[in-house]
Amino acid sequence: MSNQRVSRRQFLNYTLTGVGGFMAAGMLMPMVRFAIDPVLTAEAGGDFISTGTSIDELSDVPTRVDFSYEQVDAWYTSEVTNTAWVYLDESQNVIALNPTCKHLGCTVSWEGRESDPNRFFCPCHNGLYEKSGKNVPGTPPTAPLDMYETRVSDDGILQLGQVVPNTIAK
Amino acid sequence: MIWNTKDILLYFQEKKYIDTAVIPLLPLSFGEDAKQEADQAEFIPLVTALLEKQFKGRMMLLPPYTYFSTESDDQKKNRLNEWTVNLKSQGFTHVFLVTSDSFWRLAEDEMASELIWLPSIPMEHMDGKYKQKMIEDQVSQLLKIVVGKWQKN
Known part of the structure:
Protein backbone atom coordinates (compact mmCIF):
# COMPACT_ATOMS: atom_id res chain seq x y z
CA MET A 1 0.00 0.00 0.00
CA SER A 2 1.26 3.42 -0.84
CA ASN A 3 1.41 5.79 2.02
CA GLN A 4 0.84 8.83 -0.24
CA ARG A 5 -2.32 10.48 0.81
CA VAL A 6 -4.87 11.41 -1.82
CA SER A 7 -6.70 14.54 -0.92
CA ARG A 8 -10.40 14.88 -1.53
CA ARG A 9 -9.73 17.52 -4.18
CA GLN A 10 -7.30 15.26 -6.07
CA PHE A 11 -9.65 12.31 -5.88
CA LEU A 12 -12.53 14.34 -7.36
CA ASN A 13 -10.25 15.72 -10.08
CA TYR A 14 -9.11 12.24 -11.16
CA THR A 15 -12.61 10.79 -11.18
CA LEU A 16 -14.12 13.71 -13.06
CA THR A 17 -11.37 13.66 -15.72
CA GLY A 18 -11.77 9.91 -16.13
CA VAL A 19 -15.57 9.92 -16.39
CA GLY A 20 -15.53 13.07 -18.55
CA GLY A 21 -13.01 11.44 -20.87
CA PHE A 22 -15.25 8.42 -21.38
CA MET A 23 -18.26 10.64 -22.06
CA ALA A 24 -16.36 12.73 -24.61
CA ALA A 25 -15.09 9.58 -26.30
CA GLY A 26 -18.60 8.13 -26.33
CA MET A 27 -19.86 11.18 -28.18
CA LEU A 28 -16.95 11.57 -30.58
CA MET A 29 -16.51 7.94 -31.64
CA PRO A 30 -19.83 7.61 -33.54
CA MET A 31 -19.27 11.02 -35.14
CA VAL A 32 -15.86 10.03 -36.41
CA ARG A 33 -17.24 6.69 -37.56
CA PHE A 34 -19.97 8.44 -39.56
CA ALA A 35 -17.45 10.87 -41.01
CA ILE A 36 -15.14 8.17 -42.38
CA ASP A 37 -17.92 5.73 -43.26
CA PRO A 38 -18.07 6.58 -47.02
CA VAL A 39 -14.36 5.85 -47.30
CA LEU A 40 -14.79 2.44 -45.70
CA THR A 41 -17.73 1.31 -47.86
CA ALA A 42 -16.05 2.38 -51.08
CA GLU A 43 -13.31 -0.11 -50.29
CA ALA A 44 -15.74 -2.86 -49.41
CA GLY A 45 -17.82 -3.02 -52.58
CA GLY A 46 -18.23 -0.04 -54.87
CA ASP A 47 -20.56 -0.59 -57.79
CA PHE A 48 -19.30 -4.04 -58.62
CA ILE A 49 -21.70 -6.94 -58.46
CA SER A 50 -20.51 -10.42 -57.68
CA THR A 51 -21.56 -12.96 -60.33
CA GLY A 52 -20.98 -16.11 -58.34
CA THR A 53 -18.91 -17.45 -61.20
CA SER A 54 -15.35 -18.46 -60.43
CA ILE A 55 -12.63 -17.28 -62.74
CA ASP A 56 -11.42 -20.88 -63.12
CA GLU A 57 -14.61 -21.70 -65.01
CA LEU A 58 -13.76 -19.27 -67.79
CA SER A 59 -11.98 -20.15 -71.01
CA ASP A 60 -11.28 -18.51 -74.35
CA VAL A 61 -14.81 -19.43 -75.49
CA PRO A 62 -17.43 -16.87 -74.43
CA THR A 63 -19.70 -18.26 -71.73
CA ARG A 64 -22.96 -16.83 -70.52
CA VAL A 65 -22.84 -15.40 -67.00
CA ASP A 66 -26.03 -14.21 -65.31
CA PHE A 67 -25.96 -11.87 -62.37
CA SER A 68 -28.71 -10.16 -60.43
CA TYR A 69 -29.11 -7.12 -58.26
CA GLU A 70 -31.98 -5.24 -56.68
CA GLN A 71 -33.37 -2.24 -58.48
CA VAL A 72 -35.68 0.26 -56.84
CA ASP A 73 -38.19 1.97 -59.10
CA ALA A 74 -40.22 4.43 -57.04
CA TRP A 75 -41.67 2.22 -54.28
CA TYR A 76 -41.29 -0.96 -56.23
CA THR A 77 -38.19 -3.06 -55.64
CA SER A 78 -37.44 -5.75 -58.14
CA GLU A 79 -34.62 -8.14 -58.75
CA VAL A 80 -33.04 -7.51 -62.12
CA THR A 81 -31.05 -10.20 -63.87
CA ASN A 82 -28.47 -9.21 -66.43
CA THR A 83 -26.31 -11.31 -68.66
CA ALA A 84 -22.73 -11.00 -69.83
CA TRP A 85 -20.70 -13.06 -72.27
CA VAL A 86 -17.36 -13.63 -70.61
CA TYR A 87 -14.09 -15.05 -71.93
CA LEU A 88 -10.34 -14.79 -71.47
CA ASP A 89 -8.26 -13.12 -74.16
CA GLU A 90 -4.74 -14.19 -75.26
CA SER A 91 -3.10 -12.53 -72.27
CA GLN A 92 -5.64 -14.08 -69.88
CA ASN A 93 -7.50 -10.82 -69.28
CA VAL A 94 -11.18 -11.21 -68.50
CA ILE A 95 -13.40 -9.73 -71.21
CA SER A 109 -25.92 -14.75 -78.20
CA TRP A 110 -22.62 -16.43 -78.99
CA GLU A 111 -22.90 -18.63 -82.09
CA GLY A 112 -26.63 -17.98 -82.09
CA CYS A 124 -34.02 -9.78 -84.56
CA HIS A 125 -32.45 -8.36 -87.70
CA ASN A 126 -29.55 -10.79 -88.25
CA GLY A 127 -26.89 -8.52 -86.77
CA LEU A 128 -23.43 -10.05 -86.34
CA TYR A 129 -20.46 -9.20 -84.11
CA GLU A 130 -16.93 -10.56 -83.95
CA LYS A 131 -15.65 -12.17 -80.77
CA SER A 132 -14.18 -8.82 -79.70
CA GLY A 133 -17.65 -7.32 -79.98
CA LYS A 134 -16.84 -5.53 -83.23
CA ASN A 135 -19.91 -5.20 -85.45
CA VAL A 136 -19.66 -6.96 -88.80
CA PRO A 137 -20.07 -4.42 -91.63
CA GLY A 138 -23.12 -4.99 -93.78
CA THR A 139 -25.31 -6.05 -90.86
CA PRO A 140 -27.66 -3.57 -89.11
CA PRO A 141 -25.56 -2.76 -85.98
CA THR A 142 -23.47 0.40 -86.30
CA ALA A 143 -21.28 0.13 -83.20
CA PRO A 144 -19.41 -2.60 -81.30
CA LEU A 145 -20.98 -4.30 -78.28
CA ASP A 146 -20.48 -2.54 -74.95
CA MET A 147 -18.35 -4.08 -72.21
CA TYR A 148 -18.65 -4.44 -68.47
CA GLU A 149 -15.92 -3.28 -66.13
CA THR A 150 -14.49 -6.44 -64.61
CA ARG A 151 -12.73 -7.25 -61.38
CA VAL A 152 -11.76 -10.47 -59.67
CA SER A 153 -12.29 -10.73 -55.93
CA ASP A 154 -9.65 -12.16 -53.60
CA ASP A 155 -11.29 -15.58 -53.65
CA GLY A 156 -11.36 -15.71 -57.46
CA ILE A 157 -15.00 -14.75 -58.04
CA LEU A 158 -15.74 -12.59 -61.08
CA GLN A 159 -17.30 -9.21 -60.35
CA LEU A 160 -18.89 -6.95 -62.96
CA GLY A 161 -19.30 -3.18 -62.80
CA GLN A 162 -20.58 -0.44 -65.05
CA VAL A 163 -21.28 -0.79 -68.75
CA VAL A 164 -18.53 1.01 -70.69
CA PRO A 165 -17.89 1.50 -74.42
CA ASN A 166 -15.94 -1.23 -76.15
CA THR A 167 -12.18 -0.69 -76.00
CA ILE A 168 -10.87 -3.88 -77.64
CA ALA A 169 -12.66 -3.88 -80.99
CA LYS A 170 -10.34 -2.75 -83.79
CA MET B 1 -40.27 -2.53 -76.84
CA ILE B 2 -42.85 -1.89 -74.23
CA TRP B 3 -45.83 0.38 -74.46
CA ASN B 4 -44.21 3.30 -72.65
CA THR B 5 -43.17 6.83 -73.53
CA LYS B 6 -39.53 6.12 -74.20
CA ASP B 7 -40.09 3.10 -76.39
CA ILE B 8 -42.96 4.54 -78.36
CA LEU B 9 -40.78 7.43 -79.47
CA LEU B 10 -38.12 4.97 -80.58
CA TYR B 11 -40.83 2.97 -82.33
CA PHE B 12 -41.76 5.90 -84.55
CA GLN B 13 -38.11 6.42 -85.46
CA GLU B 14 -37.39 2.80 -86.29
CA LYS B 15 -40.81 1.72 -87.46
CA LYS B 16 -39.55 -0.31 -90.39
CA TYR B 17 -37.69 -2.72 -88.12
CA ILE B 18 -40.57 -3.46 -85.77
CA ASP B 19 -42.99 -5.90 -87.33
CA THR B 20 -44.06 -8.03 -84.39
CA ALA B 21 -46.65 -7.39 -81.69
CA VAL B 22 -47.22 -9.50 -78.59
CA ILE B 23 -50.49 -9.41 -76.68
CA PRO B 24 -50.88 -11.24 -73.37
CA LEU B 25 -54.47 -12.47 -72.92
CA LEU B 26 -55.67 -12.40 -69.33
CA PRO B 27 -59.06 -13.61 -68.10
CA LEU B 28 -60.65 -12.25 -64.96
CA SER B 29 -63.58 -13.30 -62.81
CA PHE B 30 -64.66 -13.72 -59.22
CA GLY B 31 -66.07 -17.18 -59.64
CA GLU B 32 -64.46 -20.50 -58.82
CA ASP B 33 -61.73 -19.98 -61.43
CA ALA B 34 -60.54 -16.76 -59.79
CA LYS B 35 -57.48 -18.33 -58.17
CA GLN B 36 -56.38 -20.00 -61.38
CA GLU B 37 -56.91 -16.79 -63.34
CA ALA B 38 -54.90 -14.82 -60.82
CA ASP B 39 -52.08 -17.37 -61.26
CA GLN B 40 -52.15 -16.61 -64.96
CA ALA B 41 -52.02 -12.88 -64.32
CA GLU B 42 -48.79 -13.49 -62.41
CA PHE B 43 -47.24 -16.01 -64.77
CA ILE B 44 -48.00 -14.63 -68.24
CA PRO B 45 -46.58 -11.10 -67.67
CA LEU B 46 -43.29 -12.60 -66.43
CA VAL B 47 -43.04 -14.72 -69.56
CA THR B 48 -43.88 -11.89 -71.95
CA ALA B 49 -41.52 -9.48 -70.15
CA LEU B 50 -38.58 -11.82 -70.64
CA LEU B 51 -39.60 -12.49 -74.24
CA GLU B 52 -39.62 -8.76 -74.87
CA LYS B 53 -36.20 -8.40 -73.28
CA GLN B 54 -34.76 -10.90 -75.74
CA PHE B 55 -36.42 -9.44 -78.82
CA LYS B 56 -36.67 -5.81 -77.82
CA GLY B 57 -35.69 -4.42 -81.20
CA ARG B 58 -38.29 -6.18 -83.29
CA MET B 59 -41.17 -6.69 -80.93
CA MET B 60 -43.74 -4.44 -79.30
CA LEU B 61 -45.21 -5.84 -76.10
CA LEU B 62 -48.71 -4.41 -75.74
CA PRO B 63 -50.68 -4.00 -72.51
CA PRO B 64 -52.64 -7.20 -71.78
CA TYR B 65 -55.96 -7.87 -73.46
CA THR B 66 -58.15 -8.34 -70.42
CA TYR B 67 -61.70 -9.68 -70.28
CA PHE B 68 -64.16 -11.16 -67.84
CA SER B 69 -64.27 -14.87 -68.50
CA THR B 70 -68.06 -14.61 -68.19
CA GLU B 71 -68.26 -12.40 -71.31
CA SER B 72 -69.82 -14.09 -74.32
CA ASP B 73 -67.48 -16.07 -76.56
CA ASP B 74 -68.25 -13.94 -79.59
CA GLN B 75 -67.55 -10.72 -77.77
CA LYS B 76 -64.15 -11.92 -76.59
CA LYS B 77 -63.17 -13.14 -80.03
CA ASN B 78 -64.49 -10.19 -82.00
CA ARG B 79 -62.86 -7.57 -79.85
CA LEU B 80 -59.54 -9.40 -80.00
CA ASN B 81 -59.78 -9.81 -83.75
CA GLU B 82 -60.32 -6.08 -83.98
CA TRP B 83 -57.05 -5.55 -82.11
CA THR B 84 -55.30 -7.82 -84.55
CA VAL B 85 -56.77 -6.16 -87.62
CA ASN B 86 -55.73 -2.79 -86.26
CA LEU B 87 -52.21 -3.97 -85.58
CA LYS B 88 -51.84 -5.56 -88.99
CA SER B 89 -52.92 -2.34 -90.66
CA GLN B 90 -50.22 -0.57 -88.61
CA GLY B 91 -47.54 -2.74 -90.17
CA PHE B 92 -47.27 -5.49 -87.56
CA THR B 93 -47.06 -8.53 -89.82
CA HIS B 94 -46.67 -10.92 -86.90
CA VAL B 95 -49.09 -10.81 -84.00
CA PHE B 96 -48.50 -13.28 -81.18
CA LEU B 97 -51.10 -13.93 -78.51
CA VAL B 98 -49.68 -15.39 -75.30
CA THR B 99 -52.11 -16.95 -72.88
CA SER B 100 -52.87 -19.79 -70.46
CA ASP B 101 -56.63 -19.50 -70.83
CA SER B 102 -57.90 -22.71 -72.41
CA PHE B 103 -60.79 -20.83 -74.00
CA TRP B 104 -58.46 -19.57 -76.74
CA ARG B 105 -57.16 -23.03 -77.47
CA LEU B 106 -60.59 -24.01 -78.70
CA ALA B 107 -60.99 -20.76 -80.61
CA GLU B 108 -57.53 -20.93 -82.20
CA ASP B 109 -58.73 -21.58 -85.74
CA GLU B 110 -60.87 -18.46 -85.75
CA MET B 111 -58.08 -16.16 -84.69
CA ALA B 112 -56.29 -14.08 -87.29
CA SER B 113 -53.00 -14.27 -85.38
CA GLU B 114 -50.54 -16.73 -83.91
CA LEU B 115 -51.70 -18.21 -80.60
CA ILE B 116 -49.10 -19.38 -78.10
CA TRP B 117 -50.75 -21.37 -75.37
CA LEU B 118 -48.75 -22.17 -72.24
CA PRO B 119 -49.91 -24.25 -69.30
CA SER B 120 -50.10 -21.89 -66.34
CA ILE B 121 -47.79 -22.71 -63.46
CA PRO B 122 -48.79 -21.52 -59.99
CA MET B 123 -45.80 -19.76 -58.50
CA GLU B 124 -46.95 -18.76 -55.05
CA HIS B 125 -44.72 -21.31 -53.30
CA MET B 126 -41.68 -20.96 -55.52
CA ASP B 127 -38.56 -19.20 -54.39
CA GLY B 128 -36.95 -16.54 -56.56
CA LYS B 129 -34.13 -18.55 -58.11
CA TYR B 130 -36.36 -21.46 -59.06
CA LYS B 131 -39.06 -19.19 -60.42
CA GLN B 132 -36.53 -17.46 -62.63
CA LYS B 133 -35.13 -20.72 -63.93
CA MET B 134 -38.59 -21.96 -64.78
CA ILE B 135 -39.60 -18.78 -66.62
CA GLU B 136 -36.35 -18.91 -68.57
CA ASP B 137 -37.05 -22.49 -69.64
CA GLN B 138 -40.54 -21.55 -70.78
CA VAL B 139 -39.31 -18.54 -72.70
CA SER B 140 -36.50 -20.43 -74.42
CA GLN B 141 -39.25 -22.53 -76.04
CA LEU B 142 -41.12 -19.39 -77.07
CA LEU B 143 -38.00 -17.91 -78.64
CA LYS B 144 -37.80 -20.85 -81.00
CA ILE B 145 -41.45 -20.48 -82.01
CA VAL B 146 -41.02 -16.77 -82.69
CA VAL B 147 -37.77 -17.12 -84.63
CA GLY B 148 -39.29 -19.99 -86.62
CA LYS B 149 -42.22 -17.80 -87.54
CA TRP B 150 -39.91 -14.94 -88.54
CA GLN B 151 -37.87 -17.18 -90.79
CA LYS B 152 -40.95 -18.48 -92.55
CA ASN B 153 -41.62 -15.15 -94.21
Whole structure:
Protein backbone atom coordinates (compact mmCIF):
# COMPACT_ATOMS: atom_id res chain seq x y z
CA MET A 1 0.00 0.00 0.00
CA SER A 2 1.26 3.42 -0.84
CA ASN A 3 1.41 5.79 2.02
CA GLN A 4 0.84 8.83 -0.24
CA ARG A 5 -2.32 10.48 0.81
CA VAL A 6 -4.87 11.41 -1.82
CA SER A 7 -6.70 14.54 -0.92
CA ARG A 8 -10.40 14.88 -1.53
CA ARG A 9 -9.73 17.52 -4.18
CA GLN A 10 -7.30 15.26 -6.07
CA PHE A 11 -9.65 12.31 -5.88
CA LEU A 12 -12.53 14.34 -7.36
CA ASN A 13 -10.25 15.72 -10.08
CA TYR A 14 -9.11 12.24 -11.16
CA THR A 15 -12.61 10.79 -11.18
CA LEU A 16 -14.12 13.71 -13.06
CA THR A 17 -11.37 13.66 -15.72
CA GLY A 18 -11.77 9.91 -16.13
CA VAL A 19 -15.57 9.92 -16.39
CA GLY A 20 -15.53 13.07 -18.55
CA GLY A 21 -13.01 11.44 -20.87
CA PHE A 22 -15.25 8.42 -21.38
CA MET A 23 -18.26 10.64 -22.06
CA ALA A 24 -16.36 12.73 -24.61
CA ALA A 25 -15.09 9.58 -26.30
CA GLY A 26 -18.60 8.13 -26.33
CA MET A 27 -19.86 11.18 -28.18
CA LEU A 28 -16.95 11.57 -30.58
CA MET A 29 -16.51 7.94 -31.64
CA PRO A 30 -19.83 7.61 -33.54
CA MET A 31 -19.27 11.02 -35.14
CA VAL A 32 -15.86 10.03 -36.41
CA ARG A 33 -17.24 6.69 -37.56
CA PHE A 34 -19.97 8.44 -39.56
CA ALA A 35 -17.45 10.87 -41.01
CA ILE A 36 -15.14 8.17 -42.38
CA ASP A 37 -17.92 5.73 -43.26
CA PRO A 38 -18.07 6.58 -47.02
CA VAL A 39 -14.36 5.85 -47.30
CA LEU A 40 -14.79 2.44 -45.70
CA THR A 41 -17.73 1.31 -47.86
CA ALA A 42 -16.05 2.38 -51.08
CA GLU A 43 -13.31 -0.11 -50.29
CA ALA A 44 -15.74 -2.86 -49.41
CA GLY A 45 -17.82 -3.02 -52.58
CA GLY A 46 -18.23 -0.04 -54.87
CA ASP A 47 -20.56 -0.59 -57.79
CA PHE A 48 -19.30 -4.04 -58.62
CA ILE A 49 -21.70 -6.94 -58.46
CA SER A 50 -20.51 -10.42 -57.68
CA THR A 51 -21.56 -12.96 -60.33
CA GLY A 52 -20.98 -16.11 -58.34
CA THR A 53 -18.91 -17.45 -61.20
CA SER A 54 -15.35 -18.46 -60.43
CA ILE A 55 -12.63 -17.28 -62.74
CA ASP A 56 -11.42 -20.88 -63.12
CA GLU A 57 -14.61 -21.70 -65.01
CA LEU A 58 -13.76 -19.27 -67.79
CA SER A 59 -11.98 -20.15 -71.01
CA ASP A 60 -11.28 -18.51 -74.35
CA VAL A 61 -14.81 -19.43 -75.49
CA PRO A 62 -17.43 -16.87 -74.43
CA THR A 63 -19.70 -18.26 -71.73
CA ARG A 64 -22.96 -16.83 -70.52
CA VAL A 65 -22.84 -15.40 -67.00
CA ASP A 66 -26.03 -14.21 -65.31
CA PHE A 67 -25.96 -11.87 -62.37
CA SER A 68 -28.71 -10.16 -60.43
CA TYR A 69 -29.11 -7.12 -58.26
CA GLU A 70 -31.98 -5.24 -56.68
CA GLN A 71 -33.37 -2.24 -58.48
CA VAL A 72 -35.68 0.26 -56.84
CA ASP A 73 -38.19 1.97 -59.10
CA ALA A 74 -40.22 4.43 -57.04
CA TRP A 75 -41.67 2.22 -54.28
CA TYR A 76 -41.29 -0.96 -56.23
CA THR A 77 -38.19 -3.06 -55.64
CA SER A 78 -37.44 -5.75 -58.14
CA GLU A 79 -34.62 -8.14 -58.75
CA VAL A 80 -33.04 -7.51 -62.12
CA THR A 81 -31.05 -10.20 -63.87
CA ASN A 82 -28.47 -9.21 -66.43
CA THR A 83 -26.31 -11.31 -68.66
CA ALA A 84 -22.73 -11.00 -69.83
CA TRP A 85 -20.70 -13.06 -72.27
CA VAL A 86 -17.36 -13.63 -70.61
CA TYR A 87 -14.09 -15.05 -71.93
CA LEU A 88 -10.34 -14.79 -71.47
CA ASP A 89 -8.26 -13.12 -74.16
CA GLU A 90 -4.74 -14.19 -75.26
CA SER A 91 -3.10 -12.53 -72.27
CA GLN A 92 -5.64 -14.08 -69.88
CA ASN A 93 -7.50 -10.82 -69.28
CA VAL A 94 -11.18 -11.21 -68.50
CA ILE A 95 -13.40 -9.73 -71.21
CA ALA A 96 -17.11 -9.31 -70.41
CA LEU A 97 -19.40 -8.16 -73.19
CA ASN A 98 -22.88 -6.76 -72.72
CA PRO A 99 -25.22 -8.75 -74.99
CA THR A 100 -27.51 -5.81 -75.76
CA CYS A 101 -27.49 -5.34 -79.53
CA LYS A 102 -26.36 -1.85 -80.54
CA HIS A 103 -29.01 -1.73 -83.22
CA LEU A 104 -32.30 -1.73 -81.33
CA GLY A 105 -31.50 -3.51 -78.09
CA CYS A 106 -32.28 -7.18 -78.62
CA THR A 107 -30.21 -9.78 -76.79
CA VAL A 108 -27.41 -11.33 -78.83
CA SER A 109 -25.92 -14.75 -78.20
CA TRP A 110 -22.62 -16.43 -78.99
CA GLU A 111 -22.90 -18.63 -82.09
CA GLY A 112 -26.63 -17.98 -82.09
CA ARG A 113 -26.89 -19.09 -85.70
CA GLU A 114 -25.22 -22.24 -86.95
CA SER A 115 -24.08 -20.67 -90.20
CA ASP A 116 -22.01 -18.07 -88.30
CA PRO A 117 -19.52 -19.78 -86.01
CA ASN A 118 -17.27 -17.66 -83.77
CA ARG A 119 -19.60 -14.71 -83.87
CA PHE A 120 -22.31 -13.10 -81.79
CA PHE A 121 -25.68 -13.23 -83.52
CA CYS A 122 -28.74 -11.04 -83.01
CA PRO A 123 -31.93 -12.91 -83.96
CA CYS A 124 -34.02 -9.78 -84.56
CA HIS A 125 -32.45 -8.36 -87.70
CA ASN A 126 -29.55 -10.79 -88.25
CA GLY A 127 -26.89 -8.52 -86.77
CA LEU A 128 -23.43 -10.05 -86.34
CA TYR A 129 -20.46 -9.20 -84.11
CA GLU A 130 -16.93 -10.56 -83.95
CA LYS A 131 -15.65 -12.17 -80.77
CA SER A 132 -14.18 -8.82 -79.70
CA GLY A 133 -17.65 -7.32 -79.98
CA LYS A 134 -16.84 -5.53 -83.23
CA ASN A 135 -19.91 -5.20 -85.45
CA VAL A 136 -19.66 -6.96 -88.80
CA PRO A 137 -20.07 -4.42 -91.63
CA GLY A 138 -23.12 -4.99 -93.78
CA THR A 139 -25.31 -6.05 -90.86
CA PRO A 140 -27.66 -3.57 -89.11
CA PRO A 141 -25.56 -2.76 -85.98
CA THR A 142 -23.47 0.40 -86.30
CA ALA A 143 -21.28 0.13 -83.20
CA PRO A 144 -19.41 -2.60 -81.30
CA LEU A 145 -20.98 -4.30 -78.28
CA ASP A 146 -20.48 -2.54 -74.95
CA MET A 147 -18.35 -4.08 -72.21
CA TYR A 148 -18.65 -4.44 -68.47
CA GLU A 149 -15.92 -3.28 -66.13
CA THR A 150 -14.49 -6.44 -64.61
CA ARG A 151 -12.73 -7.25 -61.38
CA VAL A 152 -11.76 -10.47 -59.67
CA SER A 153 -12.29 -10.73 -55.93
CA ASP A 154 -9.65 -12.16 -53.60
CA ASP A 155 -11.29 -15.58 -53.65
CA GLY A 156 -11.36 -15.71 -57.46
CA ILE A 157 -15.00 -14.75 -58.04
CA LEU A 158 -15.74 -12.59 -61.08
CA GLN A 159 -17.30 -9.21 -60.35
CA LEU A 160 -18.89 -6.95 -62.96
CA GLY A 161 -19.30 -3.18 -62.80
CA GLN A 162 -20.58 -0.44 -65.05
CA VAL A 163 -21.28 -0.79 -68.75
CA VAL A 164 -18.53 1.01 -70.69
CA PRO A 165 -17.89 1.50 -74.42
CA ASN A 166 -15.94 -1.23 -76.15
CA THR A 167 -12.18 -0.69 -76.00
CA ILE A 168 -10.87 -3.88 -77.64
CA ALA A 169 -12.66 -3.88 -80.99
CA LYS A 170 -10.34 -2.75 -83.79
CA MET B 1 -40.27 -2.53 -76.84
CA ILE B 2 -42.85 -1.89 -74.23
CA TRP B 3 -45.83 0.38 -74.46
CA ASN B 4 -44.21 3.30 -72.65
CA THR B 5 -43.17 6.83 -73.53
CA LYS B 6 -39.53 6.12 -74.20
CA ASP B 7 -40.09 3.10 -76.39
CA ILE B 8 -42.96 4.54 -78.36
CA LEU B 9 -40.78 7.43 -79.47
CA LEU B 10 -38.12 4.97 -80.58
CA TYR B 11 -40.83 2.97 -82.33
CA PHE B 12 -41.76 5.90 -84.55
CA GLN B 13 -38.11 6.42 -85.46
CA GLU B 14 -37.39 2.80 -86.29
CA LYS B 15 -40.81 1.72 -87.46
CA LYS B 16 -39.55 -0.31 -90.39
CA TYR B 17 -37.69 -2.72 -88.12
CA ILE B 18 -40.57 -3.46 -85.77
CA ASP B 19 -42.99 -5.90 -87.33
CA THR B 20 -44.06 -8.03 -84.39
CA ALA B 21 -46.65 -7.39 -81.69
CA VAL B 22 -47.22 -9.50 -78.59
CA ILE B 23 -50.49 -9.41 -76.68
CA PRO B 24 -50.88 -11.24 -73.37
CA LEU B 25 -54.47 -12.47 -72.92
CA LEU B 26 -55.67 -12.40 -69.33
CA PRO B 27 -59.06 -13.61 -68.10
CA LEU B 28 -60.65 -12.25 -64.96
CA SER B 29 -63.58 -13.30 -62.81
CA PHE B 30 -64.66 -13.72 -59.22
CA GLY B 31 -66.07 -17.18 -59.64
CA GLU B 32 -64.46 -20.50 -58.82
CA ASP B 33 -61.73 -19.98 -61.43
CA ALA B 34 -60.54 -16.76 -59.79
CA LYS B 35 -57.48 -18.33 -58.17
CA GLN B 36 -56.38 -20.00 -61.38
CA GLU B 37 -56.91 -16.79 -63.34
CA ALA B 38 -54.90 -14.82 -60.82
CA ASP B 39 -52.08 -17.37 -61.26
CA GLN B 40 -52.15 -16.61 -64.96
CA ALA B 41 -52.02 -12.88 -64.32
CA GLU B 42 -48.79 -13.49 -62.41
CA PHE B 43 -47.24 -16.01 -64.77
CA ILE B 44 -48.00 -14.63 -68.24
CA PRO B 45 -46.58 -11.10 -67.67
CA LEU B 46 -43.29 -12.60 -66.43
CA VAL B 47 -43.04 -14.72 -69.56
CA THR B 48 -43.88 -11.89 -71.95
CA ALA B 49 -41.52 -9.48 -70.15
CA LEU B 50 -38.58 -11.82 -70.64
CA LEU B 51 -39.60 -12.49 -74.24
CA GLU B 52 -39.62 -8.76 -74.87
CA LYS B 53 -36.20 -8.40 -73.28
CA GLN B 54 -34.76 -10.90 -75.74
CA PHE B 55 -36.42 -9.44 -78.82
CA LYS B 56 -36.67 -5.81 -77.82
CA GLY B 57 -35.69 -4.42 -81.20
CA ARG B 58 -38.29 -6.18 -83.29
CA MET B 59 -41.17 -6.69 -80.93
CA MET B 60 -43.74 -4.44 -79.30
CA LEU B 61 -45.21 -5.84 -76.10
CA LEU B 62 -48.71 -4.41 -75.74
CA PRO B 63 -50.68 -4.00 -72.51
CA PRO B 64 -52.64 -7.20 -71.78
CA TYR B 65 -55.96 -7.87 -73.46
CA THR B 66 -58.15 -8.34 -70.42
CA TYR B 67 -61.70 -9.68 -70.28
CA PHE B 68 -64.16 -11.16 -67.84
CA SER B 69 -64.27 -14.87 -68.50
CA THR B 70 -68.06 -14.61 -68.19
CA GLU B 71 -68.26 -12.40 -71.31
CA SER B 72 -69.82 -14.09 -74.32
CA ASP B 73 -67.48 -16.07 -76.56
CA ASP B 74 -68.25 -13.94 -79.59
CA GLN B 75 -67.55 -10.72 -77.77
CA LYS B 76 -64.15 -11.92 -76.59
CA LYS B 77 -63.17 -13.14 -80.03
CA ASN B 78 -64.49 -10.19 -82.00
CA ARG B 79 -62.86 -7.57 -79.85
CA LEU B 80 -59.54 -9.40 -80.00
CA ASN B 81 -59.78 -9.81 -83.75
CA GLU B 82 -60.32 -6.08 -83.98
CA TRP B 83 -57.05 -5.55 -82.11
CA THR B 84 -55.30 -7.82 -84.55
CA VAL B 85 -56.77 -6.16 -87.62
CA ASN B 86 -55.73 -2.79 -86.26
CA LEU B 87 -52.21 -3.97 -85.58
CA LYS B 88 -51.84 -5.56 -88.99
CA SER B 89 -52.92 -2.34 -90.66
CA GLN B 90 -50.22 -0.57 -88.61
CA GLY B 91 -47.54 -2.74 -90.17
CA PHE B 92 -47.27 -5.49 -87.56
CA THR B 93 -47.06 -8.53 -89.82
CA HIS B 94 -46.67 -10.92 -86.90
CA VAL B 95 -49.09 -10.81 -84.00
CA PHE B 96 -48.50 -13.28 -81.18
CA LEU B 97 -51.10 -13.93 -78.51
CA VAL B 98 -49.68 -15.39 -75.30
CA THR B 99 -52.11 -16.95 -72.88
CA SER B 100 -52.87 -19.79 -70.46
CA ASP B 101 -56.63 -19.50 -70.83
CA SER B 102 -57.90 -22.71 -72.41
CA PHE B 103 -60.79 -20.83 -74.00
CA TRP B 104 -58.46 -19.57 -76.74
CA ARG B 105 -57.16 -23.03 -77.47
CA LEU B 106 -60.59 -24.01 -78.70
CA ALA B 107 -60.99 -20.76 -80.61
CA GLU B 108 -57.53 -20.93 -82.20
CA ASP B 109 -58.73 -21.58 -85.74
CA GLU B 110 -60.87 -18.46 -85.75
CA MET B 111 -58.08 -16.16 -84.69
CA ALA B 112 -56.29 -14.08 -87.29
CA SER B 113 -53.00 -14.27 -85.38
CA GLU B 114 -50.54 -16.73 -83.91
CA LEU B 115 -51.70 -18.21 -80.60
CA ILE B 116 -49.10 -19.38 -78.10
CA TRP B 117 -50.75 -21.37 -75.37
CA LEU B 118 -48.75 -22.17 -72.24
CA PRO B 119 -49.91 -24.25 -69.30
CA SER B 120 -50.10 -21.89 -66.34
CA ILE B 121 -47.79 -22.71 -63.46
CA PRO B 122 -48.79 -21.52 -59.99
CA MET B 123 -45.80 -19.76 -58.50
CA GLU B 124 -46.95 -18.76 -55.05
CA HIS B 125 -44.72 -21.31 -53.30
CA MET B 126 -41.68 -20.96 -55.52
CA ASP B 127 -38.56 -19.20 -54.39
CA GLY B 128 -36.95 -16.54 -56.56
CA LYS B 129 -34.13 -18.55 -58.11
CA TYR B 130 -36.36 -21.46 -59.06
CA LYS B 131 -39.06 -19.19 -60.42
CA GLN B 132 -36.53 -17.46 -62.63
CA LYS B 133 -35.13 -20.72 -63.93
CA MET B 134 -38.59 -21.96 -64.78
CA ILE B 135 -39.60 -18.78 -66.62
CA GLU B 136 -36.35 -18.91 -68.57
CA ASP B 137 -37.05 -22.49 -69.64
CA GLN B 138 -40.54 -21.55 -70.78
CA VAL B 139 -39.31 -18.54 -72.70
CA SER B 140 -36.50 -20.43 -74.42
CA GLN B 141 -39.25 -22.53 -76.04
CA LEU B 142 -41.12 -19.39 -77.07
CA LEU B 143 -38.00 -17.91 -78.64
CA LYS B 144 -37.80 -20.85 -81.00
CA ILE B 145 -41.45 -20.48 -82.01
CA VAL B 146 -41.02 -16.77 -82.69
CA VAL B 147 -37.77 -17.12 -84.63
CA GLY B 148 -39.29 -19.99 -86.62
CA LYS B 149 -42.22 -17.80 -87.54
CA TRP B 150 -39.91 -14.94 -88.54
CA GLN B 151 -37.87 -17.18 -90.79
CA LYS B 152 -40.95 -18.48 -92.55
CA ASN B 153 -41.62 -15.15 -94.21
